[in-house]
Amino acid sequence: MKRLYANTHEWVIVEEGKDFVVGISDYAQIALGDIVFVNSPSLGDKVTQGESFGDVESVKAVSDLISPVSGKVVAVNDALLNAPELLNSDPLNTWIMKVSGSVNEAELLDEATYLALDKDH
Amino acid sequence: MDKKTPLYEAHIDLNATMVPFAGYLMPVQYPQGILFEHRSVREKAGLFDVSHMGELHLTGKDALRNLNALISNDFTDLALGKIRYGVLVRKDGTAVDDLLVYHIDEDDYWIVVNASNTDKDFEYFTNNLSGGAVIHNESDEWGQVALQGPLSEKILRKLTDKIPEAYYSFIQEVDLSGIPCLISRTGYTGEDGFEIYCASDKVTHLWNTLLKVGEEDGLVPCGLGARDTLRLEAAMPLYGHELNDNTTPFEAGLKIFTKLDKPNFIAQEALSQPVLKRRIGLTVIDRGIAREHCPILFNGEIVGEVSSGTMSPTLGKAIAMGYIKAELFNETEFTIDVRGRLLKAERTKMPFYKK
Numbered sequence: 001m002k003r004l005y006a007n008t009h010e011w012v013i014v015e016e017g018k019d020f021v022v023g024i025s026d027y028a029q030i031a032l033g034d035i036v037f038v039n040s041p042s043l044g045d046k047v048t049q050g051e052s053f054g055d056v057e058s059v060k061a062v063s064d065l066i067s068p069v070s071g072k073v074v075a076v077n078d079a080l081l082n083a084p085e086l087l088n089s090d091p092l093n094t095w096i097m098k099v100s101g102s103v104n105e106a107e108l109l110d111e112a113t114y115l116a117l118d119k120d121h
Numbered sequence: 122m123d124k125k126t127p128l129y130e131a132h133i134d135l136n137a138t139m140v141p142f143a144g145y146l147m148p149v150q151y152p153q154g155i156l157f158e159h160r161s162v163r164e165k166a167g168l169f170d171v172s173h174m175g176e177l178h179l180t181g182k183d184a185l186r187n188l189n190a191l192i193s194n195d196f197t198d199l200a201l202g203k204i205r206y207g208v209l210v211r212k213d214g215t216a217v218d219d220l221l222v223y224h225i226d227e228d229d230y231w232i233v234v235n236a237s238n239t240d241k242d243f244e245y246f247t248n249n250l251s252g253g254a255v256i257h258n259e260s261d262e263w264g265q266v267a268l269q270g271p272l273s274e275k276i277l278r279k280l281t282d283k284i285p286e287a288y289y290s291f292i293q294e295v296d297l298s299g300i301p302c303l304i305s306r307t308g309y310t311g312e313d314g315f316e317i318y319c320a321s322d323k324v325t326h327l328w329n330t331l332l333k334v335g336e337e338d339g340l341v342p343c344g345l346g347a348r349d350t351l352r353l354e355a356a357m358p359l360y361g362h363e364l365n366d367n368t369t370p371f372e373a374g375l376k377i378f379t380k381l382d383k384p385n386f387i388a389q390e391a392l393s394q395p396v397l398k399r400r401i402g403l404t405v406i407d408r409g410i411a412r413e414h415c416p417i418l419f420n421g422e423i424v425g426e427v428s429s430g431t432m433s434p435t436l437g438k439a440i441a442m443g444y445i446k447a448e449l450f451n452e453t454e455f456t457i458d459v460r461g462r463l464l465k466a467e468r469t470k471m472p473f474y475k476k
Contacts, residue, residue, distance in 0.1 A: 033138075033346070034156045036432040037410055037439075039462075055460070057410050059155040059432060060346055062460075081408070 003092075004105060005114035006050075008066040011092070012103065019098040020069045024056070025114070029091045032058040038080040038087065041097055045073045049104055053097065056087065068108055071101010126172035127264050127321045131328055135342055143237035145173040148344040158347035159434040162310050163476075165339035166270035168331055169348055171316065172324060175239030175260040177232040183252035184228050190387050191249055192222065193370045195380035199224045204289040204307060206378050209234075209242060214369040214391035218242050219360055221307065223291060235360045249387070264324025268331060268340075269314035269351075271476075276335040277304070277315060285315075298330040309348065311355025311474055350431050356402055356442060356471035362413060362428045363400060363442055372444070374400045374471070398425065398444045402471040403455060405430075405439035407464040411457040417443050418456040418463070424449055427457060433473060440473045441466070 001015035009028035013021040029035065037057040047053040047067040054065045075098035079086060086094040109117070123146045132139060137148035148170065150158065161167050179187065188196045194207035201224050209217040218238040223231035234242045239260050246256045268277060277284060283295045283304070291305040300323045308314040319327050332340060349359070358364050363373055370379045371392060381389050405411050411430040416423045430441030441457070453468040 033150060034154045037408065039409065057432070059350060059434070060149065062410075062412065 003111055004108040005111065006066060006068040006108055010066055010068050012068040014103060019074055019100050020103060021095045022068060022097050022099060023095045024087060024091055026091050029088045032056065032063060034059045035084045035087045038084045038096065040076045040080060041073045043073055043076060047071065047073060047099060049107065069099050069101055069103040071099045073097050074100045126170055127324050128170040128172060128328055131325050137344060142345055143173055145236060147173060150344040150346045151342050155346035155350060156434050158341060158343040159350050161339060161341045162270045162312055162343060162347060162351055163435055166268065166272040166276055166335055167341055167343035167347065169267040169269065169343050171267050172264040172321065173236035174265055175234040175236055176263045177234060177243060177246065178257045178259050179230045179232060179254060180228060181254035182228055183254045184230055186252065187250050187254045188222060188230060189383050190385045193379040195383045196222055202290055204291060204305060208370040208375060208378065209245065210388040212387050212391060214388040215366055216364045216368055216370060217245050219358060219364055238360060262321060263318050264321040265316060265318045266324065266328055267308055267314065267316045269308045269310040270312050272338045273314040276338055276340055279334045297327060300327050309357055310351040311472060312476055350434055353429055353431050353440060354433050354435055354474035356473055359429060372396045372398050372400065396447050399447045399450045400442060400444055402469040402473060403441045403443060403466040404469040405441065405457065405464050405466050409459045409462060409464045410439040411441040411459055411464065416458040417445055418458060419449055419452060435474050
């Protein structure tokens, strides 16, 4: 398995023969601040790589969630309904949705490249 | 180019996230975050940099007459050492700004205004003052911090015994750690607390001293993020949101701060007309957060707009203020369009939170 990142700060775990698992990066949760609401997609929704699949609200602001993969939503993390702050406390182990479909890896970054990005510019 | 308050370096030292606000670079939050800062103010105490606020100084034998002519409230019986809130209005009743008036001395008033409106207010006063009255803009000379929360008095007592007892009163020339300060029992959080003014080059020392003596009581620095969630729970208007150049104090629900039965009041006639819109409080029932500019619907029709909204940290619910058509003021069920999702919202009495 490998974890890839979009430059819009979502991650996706890509593993042969398994559904994609999608979340947001540690940088994203720090930049957002206290997260108080996650507007997740619904089961069966179609998502497209590079397009919004929901949004996440912090006390400060609303930010779109951009899907790093394309396909059909096969699972959503219901724990986020009542505990959106999990995205702050443990962003890399808190998934938002699982997707069955395809990914264009050329548009994503590997972990080392993403972490080395100068994200403030 | 955004200005810096005299506390800019102090915020950087505390690892604040800085954002442009009202022409100033201001801290939106410190590393522990808005929810932590919000809770600290509700349960213990928080310290805010509000040095960006504007201070205007009005003097002269006709100062009082001019206050009564241009500001919604009646200042005739405002005693020395007392403070009164009001809305600076135009002839058509619309709000130039909302502000606090301090009665400093005979024919001598201090007017504290919103940072973003300081120049506009100064110009408006200058153009509309009559008789023996002069106004000066002293904003750059003053630094200001707000010490807010239930433990504020306990913390302040470590530095002085001169504490203004009554809400909306103040004491001048109080020595805090060697700095002459004006201490005002006011605030913008819905908690007990103080707003403390001193010379701008002394405010960093005042800030650091307060944080140090208050540390054992849980005093923490707080940014604009918590200031906004706190004032929203207390349903206090924020100029640019609940008040603006197209809104009158009656529409904003500020009736108790608006006195029509005083002589020479510039907006007397305009404010005697019925209002077209009203400010209301709403609690979002469905999941989601209504933000500024979200349309408010009644029976499927757009009847108004949200002026401010947030997730209330104290109540654990999304709350909002907004304006609706005046004839719907007594309705209880509305819908808010949050980026295409229609959320049920219930009319809620303001303030949302009261200590």
